[in-house]
Amino acid sequence: MTVRTVERPLAVEQRPRTGRRRQRPLAGLFQAAVTPRVILIGMCVLYVVPFYWMATTALKDNPELNIYPPTLWPQAPNPGNFVSAVRYIPFPQFFINSVILTAGTAIGAGISNPLIAYGFARIRWPGRDLMFAIVMATIFVPFPVLILGLFDVFTKLGWIDTFLPLIVPAFFGNPFYIFLMRQFLLQLPIEISDSARIDGARELQIFWHIILPLAKPAVAVVIIFAAVAAWNEFLLPLIYLQDESRYPLAIGLQFFRSQHNVQYNLLMAASTLVVLPVLGLFLAFQKFFIEGVSVGAVKG
């Protein structure tokens, strides 16, 4: 029997680090544990306060809205605001419209972007890098430049005042999601594809049976990003939809704002209801989501 002696070379940096820690244990602990927590808690507060303000304002009565300084907690919480808010605008109709737009966009983004990214990441073809550079360049085209031309396109197609201008473009890919997907697909070892190719798989089969199952976290991220963006989208529906019955919730929220008066409590009650589905979506996919957001970061 041989006793294996592990001769590990001493890490060069290890020494000064332990030495420093021994010198100033408190300072090291402070840096490692306290500083990040303070910063993170501070950021959390920064993000939570608007939500808190929204939720509490939603429960306030009209007179209490004008109290100065504002009350931190509603004196007489009035959940009836939620009922009034839902009745004030055709909430169920707007909700259904929002769901249709969000689902359509999410499906479109979930189908198109992985396919396109696969074409850029896993197939070698002449002109690919030039083409990808063009994809990246389109990220920097400001949307207002395109508004008029897009309106002309959709007028010619007869799609104005339908959901189509809002959903169909999602089926043709979005440069940012393509980029995200591509970075993820580049990480997967090319050998997987090669071995499948040797077994006689066609490109679409490789994509569907091998790459797509591996890319699930990235696909989930793209779908969630696209869904949240569609749910919150305000400008596009405002441009392409004319009939009020087709408005999504994001536009419906503006109904609480008249020329001289804003009904903040009802607006906030409705806003809370609009945010809840997104919050639910995030919580449901939280693990997937956080995993996926960082996947593009490490380029293999």
Add this chain to the structure above:
Amino acid sequence: MIAVPRLRLDRNDRRSLLTALPFVGPWIFGFLVFTVYPIYYSFTISFTRYAGLGEPTPIGFENYRHL
């Protein structure tokens, strides 16, 4: 855009293009319809007087001089 590298395409190149096209094709189509055309449209309209209704009348560089 695809026509650029057409100078010398051997069989392999052509085959790889054909396999890539079903994947990237949707984006190319979307790019032409939803990005290139709108920019082209804005560009041509910029040389006309157009109130949104009726026909645009060409006025050359008048809009740019006005700017």
